[in-house]
Amino acid sequence: MCKLQSSDIFKPGTFPEYTYISRLSSELNYSYEIRLQQALNTSGYLTSIIGPSKTGKTVLCEKVIGQDKIVSLTGNDFKNSNDFWSVVAKRAEIALEGEQTEMDTYESHNQINNTIRRSVTFKEKYLSSKEAIINYFKGNNLVLVLDDFHYAPTELQFDIAYQLKDAIRKEFKVVIISLPHRADDAIRKNPDLSGRLSLINIEPWQTHELREIAITGFNKLNIDISDAFAERLAVESLTSPQLMQSICLSLSTIQNIDLDSNIKSIEDESIIDNSCKFNALNLNYKDVIKKLKEGPSTRGQQRKTYEIMNGQKVDIYSFILRAIAENPPIISIHLEELKNRVDKLINSTVNRIDKNKIRDSLGKLQDIVNDSEPIYQVFEWKDNQIYVLDPLFLFYLRWGKY
Known part of the structure; x- marks a missing residue:
């Protein structure tokens, strides 16, 4: 039996035979x-x-x-297409339209009373029906x-x-x-x-369930990881088993565990940061973030900027995205929690951002999302709560370069 490779174990895009976890x-x-x-x-x-x-x-x-x-x-x-059954038939490779050929043979007599057999071919088109x-x-x-x-x-x-x-x-x-x-x-x-x-x-995955993917997978590769290491992987996976599979595969790749037989355990949590950054390179959310950071049209007016703790000055829309990406990474954030994050980020005790300003700005961001293509529909602002609909977007917001 051939030795299992990390790509056999961790499968972000297909059925994970070795790391399927029942919940x-x-x-x-x-x-x-x-x-x-x-x-x-x-x-x-x-x-x-x-x-x-x-x-x-x-x-x-x-x-x-x-x-x-x-x-x-x-x-x-x-x-x-507004024809439901046509779409279904096409995907199932059921012929929507075809020809049915039938041949009919009959006899006739000529002038000297000889019998002549003649054949006529009929072609009838048919359409696959719902039944x-x-x-x-x-x-x-x-x-x-x-x-x-x-x-x-x-x-x-x-x-x-x-x-x-x-x-x-x-x-x-x-x-x-x-x-x-x-x-x-x-x-x-x-x-x-x-x-x-x-x-x-289907309920969001809990950290202990996500941990099982990492522990089970690395055990299959004869590599030990600590509970704390698995826990950190689970937190960064943002309730997504697909993301956990992807991070573990990235970690395996950059550690070269398929070829280095000397690796028996992984303990250094800084490897997780590198794996997350490496994994974010494969995600395509740069244009999504760019569009959200631009916000609605200003009609030539300059937006007010705010200074964050690292000295960088950003407008309200960039500030909100930065706050969403802060620790702890969660996919559902109430307005109160977001306001707390904003307060911790801003480098001022005087020039605070009012809660109503945050609420109004989120409403404008939601308008942009509603008017955009599906790839931009990454979160929903509803009832004073932000629901991150796409964990990969939040992951990129935390680890990607944009």
Whole structure:
């Protein structure tokens, strides 16, 4: 048997065979795997999974359903088409349009009464129907997994819900995945689907759960790490198992642990900082941060600047982003906590930033996010709370160069 490499163990973008961690749902103290299996076994029900970004919702589906039995779509797949079944058929590689050829043979007689056999070929075009698609899925034991449902146009979300209402009654299996705070109202608050939903709320990963990824993975590589080391990795992973996988892989790469057989343990926590900076090089959020730092148009007026503790002068929007990135790294920050962070950063006891100024500025940043493409929709400001929707954005904000 070949020695396992770090890339075999830590898999940020695919199914992590060796470091898959099963978690218990606190709602019922059953594993999410059992809950999803029960949902799929319930005929005539649609499964709705809601959870923070990069928390393993898709990996959960792959574990329970099997990668070869999933037909995967995202809300973005419906940006340029309002025909739900056409999009599904195309992804499942079911022919939307084709030709059926039939040959008919008949006999005729010529003037001297000889019998002549003639053949005529008929070509008829056909279009794959909704029923044919449903039967194809059932016959092949496939499950439609519709990820990032909130990215589908709002009016189309309700049409999709209408289409699925009838389909699930015919035992068409569907799992719809969405983010919290952008909850799929077209599904969960749809009266037509009331009583026909299996609801699974994925909770953010706890540090002890994330630690298991690092401990399990490095044990597979015959390398010891301390609990404190694993804890620090977990904190920087920002509730995201995908991010934990990525940081561990970066750490393994820069430490050259696949080739250096002398490495039996890793203890120096400064390596984690280097791994985070190294990992941030692969992330593409520079333009997102640039757009947010620019804020709304000033129409030629100069913005007021504030001096932070290192002597640098920044405006309110750069200040807010800097405060969001401060320790401790958390993905949900209340206005009061953000104000405390701002107060600690500002190099002045007189020129404080008023809480209302912070609140108004966050509202303007939210307007920019709402009017931008999906890649810019990295957080949501709602009810005096900032919800970081994309942990990778916060990670880059902390460790990237911009």
